[in-house]
Amino acid sequence: MKIRKIEFTNHPIFNNLKLDFTDENGKTINTIILAGENGVGKSLLLNNIFEFSNLNLNSERRDEKRKFEIELSNEEIEILKAGQYSKQYFTTSYQENIFFITIDYNITDNWNQIDIKGKTATGVSPTLTGSLFAHNDTNKVLRAIFSDVEINFTPEQISAVTSTNIDRKDIKSKKSDSNLATQITQLLIDVQSLDALEFTEWARNNSGNTIDDDKIDVRIKRFTSAFDFMFSQKRYKRIENVDNRKEIIFEENGNEMSIGQLSSGEKQIVFRGSFLLKDKESSKGALILIDEPEISLHPNWQLKVLSFFKKLFTNNSGEQTSQIIISTHSPFIIHNSNRNDDKVIILQKDSTGKTIIPNEAKFFGWSTEKLIQEAFNIDHVLADNKITVFLEGETDEKYYNKCLEIFNRTQLPIEFKWIGRINEKGNVENTGDSALNQAKAFFTANMEQIKSKIVLFYDSDTNKPEEDIQKLSIRKMSVNSENTVFKIGVENLFTIDENIDIPSFYKQRTKIDDYGAESIIRELDKTKLCDFVCEFLDTEKQKLILKKLEIEIERLLE
Structure with missing residues (x-):
């Protein structure tokens, strides 16, 4: 249908x-x-x-x-x-x-x-x-075959072979559930066992004959060939008995790992792909x-x-x-x-x-x-005649845009955008250096979508080399060695005003370890500090604090 x-x-x-x-x-x-x-x-x-x-x-x-x-x-x-x-x-x-x-x-x-x-x-x-x-x-x-998004990536321990098989004849509509990881792990163990039994029977009846490759891994090959499309080097190897349980073993560059040790992305390919493949023919x-x-x-x-x-x-x-x-x-x-x-x-x-x-x-x-x-x-991704600068943090965007405002640079052909967003539940998502890494992978695969220069602007403490890939530039903020208060983040670029009560912008929480010992953890309230600098200080003090950000803007325009 x-x-x-x-x-x-x-x-x-x-x-x-x-x-x-x-x-x-x-x-x-x-x-x-x-x-x-x-x-x-x-x-x-x-x-x-x-x-x-x-x-x-x-x-x-x-x-x-x-x-x-x-x-x-x-x-x-x-x-x-x-x-x-x-x-x-x-x-x-x-x-x-x-x-x-x-x-x-x-x-x-x-x-x-x-x-x-x-x-x-x-x-x-x-x-x-x-x-x-x-x-x-x-x-x-x-x-219909429905691969739902609800997946538990941790399969239960499998200790025995059961009777599950592929291409059941009574297939009607089916939908995956949260037990998918265990179901697929059991399936792969079962079909590998069936393949082994059938090949043993064939070998017994064809003793002395050349091995027919078509008789090897008849069922499991359906799954492993699909995995190979996504996995560049990782390969399915075998089923192994370990401490009275059965483990599915993969191998990559000589290193072996069980199915439970795969990354969540790799598990998604194995479990969701296998669910769809299970009854492919029937x-x-x-x-x-x-x-x-x-x-x-x-x-x-x-x-x-x-x-x-x-x-x-x-x-x-x-x-x-x-x-x-x-x-x-x-x-x-x-x-x-x-x-x-x-x-x-x-x-x-x-x-x-x-x-x-x-x-x-x-x-x-x-x-x-x-x-x-x-x-x-994502209008900003496709903007013409303007440099779009993506930043790690939400407050980074506010500081740089405030800098454009106070130094009368709003007409410059440059736009600063936080890479993340606030979702419908009010939570921050797709933020930080990992989000910039994802953006780099996306843009390098789709260069034709870049109309004007795009800059992925990392914090100074990020281990990322600067490079240019056509209209995509990878840059890091400069290190401000004069700032001994904030050593990382956009705040490292501040010129600290001694009249500002810096300790008032820290929040603290108490952590109790398993032995009952308490420790006080102090963290910078970045939003509170940003609101103070951008909303409550007068323009001259803002210029003093943010003057090194203006230098960064000039560097990005070069």
Whole structure:
């Protein structure tokens, strides 16, 4: 099944939202990217689609309708033609295998709640039975495989081989859960055991013959070849018995590690990738839903993770066998020159808090920059004729902009931006030198997006060499050896005014160790100090304190 269009009516979050998963010629797109900031409903939309894949009666009466336009494969049509209760509706063909399914929640407790029609040469067919996809021999037609974002990366200890296998025949819609790490670890152990047993049996029956490589690792190879796409050097090695438990061993540059010792990003690839691969053949054509595939991934991997998931569902002829719908708020996925044959749909909140799709806010493949700006509010990344300087800290931005103001430099072609942000919960995220490192990885992979010079401006205490990569510059703040109070951070550039009560800007907390010993920890309240310097001091004192920041600005303009 592929989804072509969705229309909500009176949805509690989406209101009367319409989504179109086709191109300008009406062709169903194979990969859909739902983009936008946190809180716009991307995950909810995936869950609503997954709920649709388990199409059945809903007993909760409410004034709401959901309409899905879908496209079925020829194989799925054959299933319906053979179904005990569905075959009577398939004595004639339907145009392009397209069907319209409306769920009316005003109706409960009978199959009239679900209205199904097929596309015909003259319009639509008469209503088919609402239970068309509810029977054991037809319910797999609408199946979806949903890789949820909820993952516990720590598998439980595995002590025995069980009977789990790949490509089960009874596959219906399925969704991953928080126990995924343990489930996949057990699966990999089980399929490796099956491979070993079958090869032993083959070797016994073919003693003296040349070893047939096609008989080795028949099942586990499906998973290891997928891992190799993402892991440049790390490789799956074997299953090992350690202290009455079974461990999956990987190797990199001669060093071995268990699956539990992989990084969270590596575990995400192993666990989520294996979940989708597990029944790849028996669930061929199923709708694939992936919520936030970028979670825990290094920016370099975020740039290639969509290609990774596409590769899982591409046959030997290069054809994508399943429609993939992902949700993301990662610019590294959306801003990726490797993207192709996909469609981005941007979700936003309007002034009333309802989720909307901005006018014309959708595009195909690698094209319109304006739409990416709308999705992630990164106008400053695409600014023309101005140097954009990204800084580690929130107060860094305030100090440099205050410096431009007090030294009458606001007309200079330079703009200072904190790399981080405050999320909808009021917490700081994507900040510090690690965020600048991520930005470097992103920009170096997408140089064509840089319109004017961009500077990643690290604190002086960061171990980062200065360099220039086309229009991208890596710089560090100078070290102010005259400042013996603040030895790191932007505050190191201050010229300290002896009349300022510096100790009043420190906060302290008490820490008690496991032996009951107390220690007092003093920390600089950077926000309090910034507010004092930028808001309460007069201009002349501000100039005195921030004069070395002006020198830094001049250096950046060179």
